[in-house]
Amino acid sequence: MQFKFHIQRYDPSSDWAPRFERYLVELDPLATVLDGLHKIQEQQDGSLCFRRSCRSAICGSCAMYINGTHRLACKTIIKSLRTKNIKVGPLPRLTIIKDLAVDMGPFFEKVERIMPYLVANSSPPKGERPQSIEERRAINEMIDCIMCGACYSACPIVGLDKDYLGPAALTKAYRFVGDSRDEGAGERLSLVNNQHGVWRCHTIFNCQKVCPKSINPTWSIQQLKKRLTRRPSWVIFGRKG
Amino acid sequence: MYRPKTSDIWPPRYGLGMWAWLFQRISGLVLALYLIGHIWVISFSIAGQGGIRFDSVLETLQKPYVLALELLLFWAVLYHGLNGLRVILIDFGLGIREQHILFWTAMAVALALLSWGIIEAWPYITGTPLI
Ligand code: SF4
Ligand code: FES
Numbered sequence: 001m002q003f004k005f006h007i008q009r010y011d012p013s014s015d016w017a018p019r020f021e022r023y024l025v026e027l028d029p030l031a032t033v034l035d036g037l038h039k040i041q042e043q044q045d046g047s048l049c050f051r052r053s054c055r056s057a058i059c060g061s062c063a064m065y066i067n068g069t070h071r072l073a074c075k076t077i078i079k080s081l082r083t084k085n086i087k088v089g090p091l092p093r094l095t096i097i098k099d100l101a102v103d104m105g106p107f108f109e110k111v112e113r114i115m116p117y118l119v120a121n122s123s124p125p126k127g128e129r130p131q132s133i134e135e136r137r138a139i140n141e142m143i144d145c146i147m148c149g150a151c152y153s154a155c156p157i158v159g160l161d162k163d164y165l166g167p168a169a170l171t172k173a174y175r176f177v178g179d180s181r182d183e184g185a186g187e188r189l190s191l192v193n194n195q196h197g198v199w200r201c202h203t204i205f206n207c208q209k210v211c212p213k214s215i216n217p218t219w220s221i222q223q224l225k226k227r228l229t230r231r232p233s234w235v236i237f238g239r240k241g
Numbered sequence: 242m243y244r245p246k247t248s249d250i251w252p253p254r255y256g257l258g259m260w261a262w263l264f265q266r267i268s269g270l271v272l273a274l275y276l277i278g279h280i281w282v283i284s285f286s287i288a289g290q291g292g293i294r295f296d297s298v299l300e301t302l303q304k305p306y307v308l309a310l311e312l313l314l315f316w317a318v319l320y321h322g323l324n325g326l327r328v329i330l331i332d333f334g335l336g337i338r339e340q341h342i343l344f345w346t347a348m349a350v351a352l353a354l355l356s357w358g359i360i361e362a363w364p365y366i367t368g369t370p371l372i
Binding site for chain 1 (some may be wrong): 256334
């Protein structure tokens with residue numbers, strides 16, 4: 001079946017603004033949007049630039065703006081779009097490097113800020129650090145995050161405050177704060193306890209709407225807020241934003 | 242590198258939460274402006290204010306179209322208050338995963354109260370009772 005791809009192109013060395021280009025592609029309706037992009041790149045226009053690696057919705061590099069919403073190109077079956085016109089653009093609000101590839105630098109820099117690793121100060125027990133099924137279940141949802149940046153791009157607060165940590169970094173923070181093995185909760189909570197952290201969230205829920213892994217970052221942010229309000233008030237208000 | 246100029250807060254791209262948030266801002270602005278207007282109107286009750294009598298101001302405000310506008314104001318109050326309650330509940334950690342249900346419940350209550358307001362205001366606007 002033939003599909004019409006409308007792809008946003010932008011080459012910083014020659015274009016002063018993005019433009020749309022059209023490609024007719026012969027594809028199986030059960031193929032993915034990423035398959036279409038590959039076909040275009042291989043057969044029609046080798047200069048088309050996009051990111052991908054796993055092709056199975058696990059690496060998080062192919063998040064794009066497809067037919068009106070944020071999706072993973074590799075997870076979007078063409079048939080599910082119910083149209084022969086497929087419009088593909090880069091993640092909105094992020095700086096475009098070329099075509100569909102955006103600058104994820106600020107996104108990952110913010111994730112790094114919340115110490116996205118296990119902090120264990122006590123000496124390890126013999127073998128591994130065990131976790132019960134219940135303890136693990138408490139963070140199942142947060143662990144599913146593939147760092148695709150869809151939620152970050154969809155959040156209007158990210159657009160309004162360039163220092164806002166954003167849904168993904170805060171979800172990652174709760175992934176460790178809620179982890180029974182982690183001992184860095186105090187420090188991590190202090191890092192998100194400011195006007196560019198959890199308190200900036202306006203509960204708009206765009207993040208939850210677009211997440212390809214069905215994660216609800218608002219819920220994680222709320223858990224962080226809850227833990228913060230349980231701390232003595234001088235700890236909450238003592239820190240400058 | 243190209244930095245998109247729009248901050249992309251066009252709600253139709255997103256879901257209900259975005260609309261709820263946007264209308265919360267708009268109704269908030271409406272209410273704030275109304276309060277300023279209200280204080281201004283009341284200020285005429287102080288004798289000698291620009292030579293305009295308070296009675297004549299009130300008379301103008303009894304016109305049917307002003308009363309109809311007041312229904313809009315009532316809606317702004319209902320929306321802002323009831324959606325505000327939803328946001329407060331969410332901030333207490335209640336119903337985060339059920340925010341749609343919370344929203345539509347709040348709107349059902351708001352609509353019920355608005356209908357009551359319309360029934361009450363109708364005779365003043367049209368001169369005949371609605372029911
Ligand atoms: S929370 Fe969802 S949308 Fe956000 S980065 Fe993780 S997987 Fe992507
Ligand atoms: S290519 Fe890895 S998530 Fe799509």
